[in-house]
Amino acid sequence: MGLSATSRASFLSRSAGDEEAEVSVAGPGIMPFDLLFRPLWPLVVPSAQWRRSLKESTTRIPDTLLEPLRIWMFDCYPEADLVLRLIESGNGSRLPARDPLEEPEWADPVQRASELLWARAAAVLSRPVPPTVLDEMAVTAGLKTTDITGLLPSLAVLFAEAPLLFPHGSSPVPAVADRSGLLAALTRIAGTGILAWTFAMPLLLAARNEIDIVLPAARTVALSFAHKGRYVAACDEALAEVFPLFEARCTKILQDLKGVKAVAREGRRVTLWLEVPDLATILSLIRFANRCSVHVLPAAQLRSVAARACRLQFDLLVAEDLLIHWPRASWPDSLMIAFERGNRRLRNLASIGGGLSRPADYRDSLKRLAKRVLDDVHLGLSIVERMRTAESLIDLRRPSALLVDYLALLPPPADERPSVRRVQKETVRGLQPWNEL
């Protein structure tokens, strides 16, 4: 990643992917800037496009605003060092010796860093921005001051409701909020104004939330407002637009990854183009559309594009995985835990990709990975860790050859062991002279 050397300096820069470009294709960045604003991807549009159309200017955020916002948010940020340390330890290679009993937040450091950043953004935006700073922001972003003051309160609400609106973790399991909490959060968003509501709806659907729960709840809240027509229209529009939005994202990923050759990397990628929660959201949205017979055509288009993007990304990940030079000595705890999490991520990606296209497309790649782990004697994994890795990658109906050998070394089952008397009896019988005949 090349983060540690220039960590403090790069905290203020935008992204560190540039110098890596000739080594391997740079994935999504994991700098604080990227982590902070990545969940807003359904809303951010180029500034020129934002200025051109009235509809965009009332439903989207111009991308030039993000840079001055970042500078303002990270000014005198007390936890900057912690965030950087968390990000550096994202792939498990530089994780400090941690105590999984005491600090469970180190289990997913990048997620933890993102949460810290979102909390910081919410805290900064909850206070009014001084006019001089506003002027400076307007100059940098090329926007009017009134545009920025119009956008900031809505952005503040988005960051304040991050647990609901932003995707969390690497698990495909939807975040199920309890209904009262969900309704309260949605009411807070709607109370801020129609702009915040318009911003929140695509995020609500694009984050890994159970659509069967959040969509009725959102409509319930929308109907309780005076301008309910506009609020409900925002819900419906977000549902209609979420399919083209995801499709555009997948198309862009397809273009980025087309013809990319896998090269040896230092370790696994920390962030992907399409994470497990994103793909799970896509699949559940497609299922929702088919079940309810709404937006079936965009859903079908999304399915074909997403299936291709998922396959391309997965093949690249597997090819890169096969090229990684893993340590020859025994692995430290942090690396092993990150490795196990990465295996589960691959398995989940394959499972969701199989749901989008065919499971057979993914089986061979996983088998190749498992075979490499089982066969490569130079890998610094113990026999037990090899067995376990293979088991977590593929569904083993029968025990692997390693496990069979291991079980053969264990003492045999007590009930199959012949008793002492029987052993003696057979020994005695074998010694008799007529046994030879």
Place this chain on the structure above:
Amino acid sequence: MESVLESQMAPVASIAPGLSIFLPTTSPLSGGLMLRIHPQRPAELILPNPFGAGVLVAPPDRLDDFGFSPSAFDRVLIRRIIAMKPVTVRDVQDSARATALSGFAGREAQVLARRVADVAGRRQRVLRDQLVSMFIPRGASPDLPDWLAGVLLQTGIAPSDLSSILRPATSSRSGSFRPTSSGSGAPRPVRQPFRPRFSPQRPERNGAPEKGGVPEARVPPRLALMREVIGGLSDILPPDYNGTSAGRCLRLAEDALTRIEALYTSLAELLVMPDRLTALVPARNPFAADLGLLAGWNRFCLMAREVARAPCRAHAVADIAALAQVLGHRNSAGTQDMPGANTPRPGLSGWPQEIDYAVWLSERNERLLRAEIALDAGRA
């Protein structure tokens, strides 16, 4: 809860009930695994039928054809256990920890197990010395201190904190299950509780149940977990949900809580009145029936806690119902003993397609295994 004397009686019937011990599985299997050990016959493995309703009784060393793929952890654990012929609950727990220690449940479980093994070894020695110096009466069987220290370690009872266990038992619930050593009709003679000659940590708290509970007394983590979850289980599982199987599951869990409370009470009373310890013969496995299922009911509670966050509620409810069914299984079960025996489990069509069922289950089971190991470290 059987009394001390009953539990020591040698089995006379040819169809002996066998000793049921829960196995902390990590396989992608809903519910859980239980091993039933017989003195004469080979052991049996009891698992919820993955194909539909009911419970399967399987041979423990041939698991390939029962509708799920057992994890390496399970294969090795079962193999280690069935290699020992007189198996005790302690052996099963030790094998589970040893298997986790060799890394079959992942590095995180390995680190945890290593820590717990260190702590447990030290605590066992301290407990044993404490018991020998303060509690064990003259004439008790020679392996009693080791056995009792092991049981106290497994249940998490600290001899200095008995009031937290004895307090609720005196009120209502498990009074009838207490071993009745006194005459039946006569009121129990009020005995002076045993006072240790010195108690190293807290001299003011000497385990007197009549004084009422000391508020800061530490409840053993396994008991605290069960009290907390099963006490609020009717909120987690509304009885009318999914037919009546949730209601039956609730009843089984409440019975189990009663039995476990009684187990803790009996153990605490043994420490309060240590001259009863002479009647205890560790070779006959007293309390084994409840000790074997304690870990299973702990897993039940950990699973019930997660019902609200599960991807599919019907599956989550069926999951803990299956575990309750396995834990409540008996060879001589009538319908009232085995509720929900023929309730079919929900099919995979209701499960969200974007979540791999097997991956989710094995990850969940590994997480629960880690939580159970952490319970041994004294964290609820």
